[in-house]
Amino acid sequence: MENKKILIIDDDQAIVKYLEKLFNNNGYDTILAHDGLEADDIVKETTPDLITLDLDMPREWGTRFYRKLTKKKECKDIPVIVVSGMAGRDHSIKKAVGIFGKPFDPDKLMATVKETIG
Amino acid sequence: MAISEYTKKIILVDDEKDIRDVLEITLADMGYHVFAAGNGKQALELFRTEMPQIVITDIKMPGMDGIEILRNIKNENPDTEVIMITGHGDTDLAIKSLKYEAIDFITKPISDDALEIALKRANEKIITRRQLRKYTESLEKLLREKSELQDHLSSLGIMIGSISHGIKGLLTRLDGGVYLVESAHTNKEYDDIGEGLDILKETVTRIKKMVLDILYYAKERDLKLEKVNVLQFAGDVAVVIEQKIDDQHIEFHRDFGQDNIECEMDAEFFHSALINILDNAIDACTEDRSKASHKIIFSIRQDNENVIFEIHDNGIGMDTKTKENIFNLFYSSKGSKGTGFGLFISNDIIKQHRGTINVNSVAEKGTYFNIKIPKQHIENK
Ligand SMILES: Nc1ncnc2c1ncn2[C@@H]1O[C@H](COP(=O)(O)OP(=O)(O)OP(=O)(O)O)[C@@H](O)[C@H]1O
Ligand SMILES: [Mg+2]
Numbered sequence: 001m002e003n004k005k006i007l008i009i010d011d012d013q014a015i016v017k018y019l020e021k022l023f024n025n026n027g028y029d030t031i032l033a034h035d036g037l038e039a040d041d042i043v044k045e046t047t048p049d050l051i052t053l054d055l056d057m058p059r060e061w062g063t064r065f066y067r068k069l070t071k072k073k074e075c076k077d078i079p080v081i082v083v084s085g086m087a088g089r090d091h092s093i094k095k096a097v098g099i100f101g102k103p104f105d106p107d108k109l110m111a112t113v114k115e116t117i118g
Numbered sequence: 119m120a121i122s123e124y125t126k127k128i129i130l131v132d133d134e135k136d137i138r139d140v141l142e143i144t145l146a147d148m149g150y151h152v153f154a155a156g157n158g159k160q161a162l163e164l165f166r167t168e169m170p171q172i173v174i175t176d177i178k179m180p181g182m183d184g185i186e187i188l189r190n191i192k193n194e195n196p197d198t199e200v201i202m203i204t205g206h207g208d209t210d211l212a213i214k215s216l217k218y219e220a221i222d223f224i225t226k227p228i229s230d231d232a233l234e235i236a237l238k239r240a241n242e243k244i245i246t247r248r249q250l251r252k253y254t255e256s257l258e259k260l261l262r263e264k265s266e267l268q269d270h271l272s273s274l275g276i277m278i279g280s281i282s283h284g285i286k287g288l289l290t291r292l293d294g295g296v297y298l299v300e301s302a303h304t305n306k307e308y309d310d311i312g313e314g315l316d317i318l319k320e321t322v323t324r325i326k327k328m329v330l331d332i333l334y335y336a337k338e339r340d341l342k343l344e345k346v347n348v349l350q351f352a353g354d355v356a357v358v359i360e361q362k363i364d365d366q367h368i369e370f371h372r373d374f375g376q377d378n379i380e381c382e383m384d385a386e387f388f389h390s391a392l393i394n395i396l397d398n399a400i401d402a403c404t405e406d407r408s409k410a411s412h413k414i415i416f417s418i419r420q421d422n423e424n425v426i427f428e429i430h431d432n433g434i435g436m437d438t439k440t441k442e443n444i445f446n447l448f449y450s451s452k453g454s455k456g457t458g459f460g461l462f463i464s465n466d467i468i469k470q471h472r473g474t475i476n477v478n479s480v481a482e483k484g485t486y487f488n489i490k491i492p493k494q495h496i497e498n499k
Binding site: 010011012014015017018019021022025035054056057058085086101102103104106 | 283284286287289290291292293294295297298301305313317320321451452453454455
């Protein structure tokens with residue numbers, strides 16, 4: 001069976017690498033984006049099984065990306081987990097399946113991922 | 119009794135000498151320092167030189183009458199209390215005087231009791247007014263302090279908000295670095311250890327910078343001025359920047375000239391001011407993917423009074439909105455990579471040196487900073 005795919009969106013290269021390693025070690029494939037615009041291009045071509053999203057990014061804010069994402073009918077059911085230093089201050093990501101502040105607990109994050117996409 | 123500046127002065131105005139003499143004795147007995155005047159003109163002259171708190175004046179006098187004296191005095195100093203002396207049947211005048219804010223009136227023949235009561239009123243009014251003024255002043259002071267405190271607190275609030283956001287990101291990077299090293303270890307992918315270590319190293323450097331920025335902001339010490347050899351100083355700055363650029367595809371060019379320049383400055387502070395600007399130039403070049411090669415030029419010139427530092431980069435440049443905000447505390451377009459401390463601090467340091475900082479920038483083309491400080495420090499007036 002093919003591995004589930006997670007799209008990681010964060011402007012901090014180090015955190016992208018961290019999440020990538022964490023997900024790979026737990027048996028998931030990953031696609032990487034460093035801002036909302038890059039992520040936009042990616043979801044045009046592939047449909048990830050889950051997205052982790054940072055909110056505070058230059059060029060395109062996470063919340064705006066999220067709004068655009070949920071308007072596309074083939075994307076609007078992709079579960080989103082917010083992983084952001086700003087988590088808790090923003091209520092516009094209502095339907096996120098999880099909201100994690102930074103620094104996050106990797107075990108809890110993995111638990112949420114497994115619960116959501118198996 | 120001894121006349122000190124604390125003895126209360128009274129000006130007594132009456133055209134009848136007998137009445138003046140009697141009242142003067144009574145008032146002196148009560149502890150007042152009395153200045154007597156026989157007519158309005160004399161009274162007003164005395165009023166201006168002696169500046170008494172209380173004036174007692176007959177209401178009916180030839181020439182300038184009591185009402186007119188009252189109006190003049192209230193006009194010149196509304197805080198002066200004026201007691202009117204009225205004769206029998208002067209009710210209309212007495213009422214008129216109250217309208218012009220006489221504190222009280224006493225009728226002839228003047229009894230000591232009536233005089234004392236009127237004076238008591240006047241004194242009470244004076245004391246109340248003084249207290250009221252004191253209250254108002256301290257209230258105003260309190261309000262001022264409160265608004266200062268509020269400003270301070272709200273800027274502290276913004277500060278803590280921004281910093282804690284930055285710190286959260288940095289802590290996550292530390293977690294990430296450690297996780298990558300551990301994971302490389304367990305999976306025996308030893309080549310990957312370097313990746314984790316690089317992240318840890320870079321993050322530690324950034325934490326250091328942030329802590330120093332916060333300390334600068336919290337400390338705000340006075341300048342420690344010293345005579346500095348500018349070429350040597352700029353050389354030290356350049357070395358730090360060259361080390362940072364290291365393997366990136368950015369050319370760093372020193373254009374220092376040959377002049378031996380001496381300048382009075384706080385070398386430690388001014389060093390940070392320039393580093394912050396050069397750091398931004400590196401970021402601007404690193405972020406720019408539209409050009410094949412990048413160049414940062416750091417040059418030094420002098421005119422008669424000033425040393426001029428110039429920093430050119432051909433990085434991403436700035437749009438108008440960014441240009442307007444760069445000196446604001448916590449303004450940053452760099453997401454998790456910037457806190458927005460850098461130029462705020464540079465600007466502050468340059469201002470403390472009585473210098474100027476000017477920016478010219480074109481989006482996608484590059485940025486030019488011009489920093490000018492006097493060679494001889496100019497003291498604050
Ligand atoms: N040389 C430059 N080219 C393009 N943009 C610049 C340049 N210098 C400054 N800026 C802009 O000004 C903003 C503020 O700069 P500043 O140094 O104050 O903060 P920062 O670099 O974002 O964060 P920090 O310095 O605290 O790490 C930057 O985010 C950037 O948008
Ligand atoms: Mg900076």
